[in-house]
Amino acid sequence: ASMALSLGLLGLALRSLPLGTAYAVWTGIGTIGTVVAGMILFGEPATALRLGCIGLILAGIAGLKLASG
16 A cells, blocks of 8 residues: 555656656655664664765755756
């Protein structure tokens, strides 16, 4: 069910974003969600490196959005 919702939201994003940008945002958010879920549900460490990498992904997503207008 969550995969269908995710694909549906990707379809909505494609209405206003170029394909490359929408897909990069979609995979970035999925990656962040997986890492955060691992930290919360399985007690994986929230190291400075992990949090910094999440910040880089978020910065990349914001940059792609700004670049696409």
